[in-house]
Amino acid sequence: MSASSKFSRREFLSYSGVGLAGLAATVWIPKKVFAAPPAAGTIKRLLILHAGGGMRSTALFNADVAPQWNPYGWVSTTDTDTTGAPLLASGVQWGVGKPLVGDKTPLTLMQWNGVKLPLVSQIANQITVLGAVDHDPSADLGDGNHYSATVRMCTGSENGQNGLLTMLSKELDGQHPLPPTIVGGAGPIGASVYGAGLGDLARYRPIYINGPTDFRYPRASGGNADPDYVKAIESKLDNDMVAARGNAMGGRAANFIIVKQLGLKYGAVLATDALRLLYVPTAALGMTTDGKPLTNAMLGEPFGVAAGPPPPGFVTDQDWGGPTALGVRLLQLGAPVVSVGVGGWDFHSDEDRGLPPLAASLGRALSALYFVLPRMADPGVPGKTYWDTTLIVVTSEFGRDNTSDTADGGLTIGYNRGNGSDHHGTNACRYQALPVMGGVIPGGRMLVGTDDQVKPMGRPQVSQSLLATLMQAIGVDPAKYFAAPTLPEVYG
């Protein structure tokens, strides 16, 4: 245990009085507390970064724990970057995992007149961490099943049928130029579960985009220019199909007509070259705070997105940078909520090689958000930037554990036999450390930390409460969907 952030965090917890109180809290009793958040009316947008596959959050956002739970170490106050500058911001109560930081080299941004992009540890005082997010505090063990845990995280309950973005899409219907949108994370253990929707909510499912590569080619913006007879015949065929089969596939066939109408409605918005981040570097959308058009090249650079001719062959959206930058563009275009999903966190083996680059990619995306958003004027709120009006959170279905399957019981190795980690529902898997950031969030705090064995030193935050908090933040009363209380403490 170092004498740096580790001690100060424990000290903070003991001073705050939640440590001992939390130890006594063995039964969670939900109560409805829906007071307006301190930041009511300020937050206009949500950006949810979802790490599919089970992010080892003890290696990233609650890093000052025993080596068994984080073999990578954490950034201390004495560490420096490659230029000699302090690697850790001051006043940070949470353990910043070394994998988040990458190679410790701040990047020079040529599109931004040579300004340096700080490393994520150097802006850690802008990030607050919910230190012990649990799906069900009344359970004996955490949920270690990818599928049910993803459903819990994204819908708020084990058997949830509607994801947070679908709920918000319904509640905010028609109020924005774009509906809630998901970028990446297809499949049942990805961010797309935020867009699950059945029954009456099926028609409100968000737009799904694979990632920046979806915009490789220009796309038709709508059918308003079609001759009338084309519209008439297409409409008749659609209506006949709905009349005959509208109930099929849970009403999906009927929803198809609605989606086509949405395609016409949103088509022009989605056809903009500003979404072609990888391919049209000069396309611009919005202004920076110093009055320059924000081009794709400028937006992409902090995120590591190199715009230019389409790269040959296979391109994947697996890195965090491109999808997150695309998420920013979608927020600019009017989507009130964007969920960016990047999978690949399920490192049952070779985590020692696989996790660091993926974590560094996430760390850079967080840094880039903190770099870009305060430099983007919010056209809807004079004098404010996107940083002031956006709430950002990172989620996953669970953390990682089972590092004891080793010769030394994992005490120092911190991996299983295959240099990986698993998800058996014990503390390090169960209690996720999830960061939140944005202008309305006082940063640097650890809200309910854990001891070095990842045992919560306070009442765990319930994942449903996190969803309720996000819903409330964007101006929707969460009582309609969630029983769990919100987490007003995130606002300080």
Next chain:
Amino acid sequence: MRFPGWLTLVLVGACSSVNSPTGPGACNPTGGMDCANTINAIVLPMLAHDGVHPQIAPDSELCRRYSIDLTGVAPTWEEYQQNCAGRTPAQMVDYFMGQPGYVQINQRLWADALQYDNRIVWYPYIQDLDAQVGKLYRGELAYPDFAAIAVTHPGFIGKFVGENVVAYAFLAFLGRDALPEERQDLLGLYRMWKARPNYDPMLTRFRYNACTTDADCATGRTCITMVCQSTTNYRELYIDPRPCAGNLGEVFCSSPMHNVHVQLAGTQPMSLDQLAPSDWQVLQTPGRVLTTLPYFWEAAVDNVLHKYLGWWHGGVELPGYEIPEVRQALALFFQQKSGDMRALEREVLLSALYLMAAQEPQGDTKWWHYGPTKQMIAEVWLDSVAKFAGVGLGTCDWRFPNLTPRWLPPALVPPRGPIAGFDYQHESRVMGGCPDQEAGFRYTDVGVLAEMEQRTILGTVCGFAGATAFLPAAGADKTKLIADLFRRAFTAAPGDEAASLASGLPAADASTARNLCQAMLRSGRFLFY
């Protein structure tokens, strides 16, 4: 690359049992559907109880359903007349199951379940695993044998790390994730599998810095054409018997839950082509264990019912419904047929649940009261558009999502179609198909972006100068144009509305036909079947 012994392997021991179902009531043949069919024996009494009188759908409707389901593409009107008109459902099923497309569409679907990814797994491994799927659907391999081979195949094992080998084996063949203790337990049976770097001259290498001699290059790189390049370029799987040798190895490489362990003779690592058939039988032990677990047969039945009925076990995106008695009876049937996949599929394809017309009776919301409606997957939609237009659009090889020469020999890259710049893989991926199995997986939805993509694609394809197959002959009238395009798109003639639709057309010319191509193929009537 061949792996001797795989083809001749015969596995025994698939012995999880299925209880006989109890019938809900007496079955009376009705509407051309007999009670010998396993599903009918259960469902016909249920329908009768609900006052539903099932009728077999018109052969044009069935023809389109069979063609899309069994060959992955909608039929032309000519194909309908030749292969379906006046034929019985059994004749149609036999015809379509005899087409190469039947094996291929199922290979595509299994590629999703087994998550082929040639960036991680050496392409010959995937080729061979895909060939095993082909055998299953040609009736050359029983399902339990296929399961045992698949989950112990380098094309599968190479994809997953640690416990995920067990987890994804469970998902593919039991329809659920493995419990933590199950993952730990069966992991011991995979301990002899190892990986090492190797070199394949058909693949390119990673390139690094400039050089004049090997001395200029770091360890593991060699100087070729003045550039340091990696000496290895793929991950070879091999077998190392040593971790499982001796008394300690017997414990280390065991499954206490199932009371089995794996050991091979030998004291040195062995490449896969050195293994004898008896070695493979040992290595396939975890697969054989899988086939004995509860729900093995039922999960296979669920997969088939979901594929052909759509509503069965809807999944995360859709509501689901199931008839437990049907599953139970079909699982028993499948087991009695020794895992003959073609027999199982045929039983479903000739059942009332599949044969009924898809027209929903007014106000009847019970999905099993009428025939299935499904949505084309992206590749099927694209291939059907191509067929309508008479233009090749290319394809994506389900085995190899990664087309770069670093991971795939150029000779295996599918050729493109004649439309300049048309990228089949990309277009399909935007609509949820051709998944890279790495960052994205298959989805089938009616999203805004997918709908916009369809609009863009159809603007290109229907307007392509080389797309002439659907254009009217000189002198055709508007009513005939409507009728011809209806038949071509929907395998059905228009009803009474043909005249009124035709009256709205400006002319019966090529321009009108190209516009109608877009209108018809954009419609839900084309997408859903």
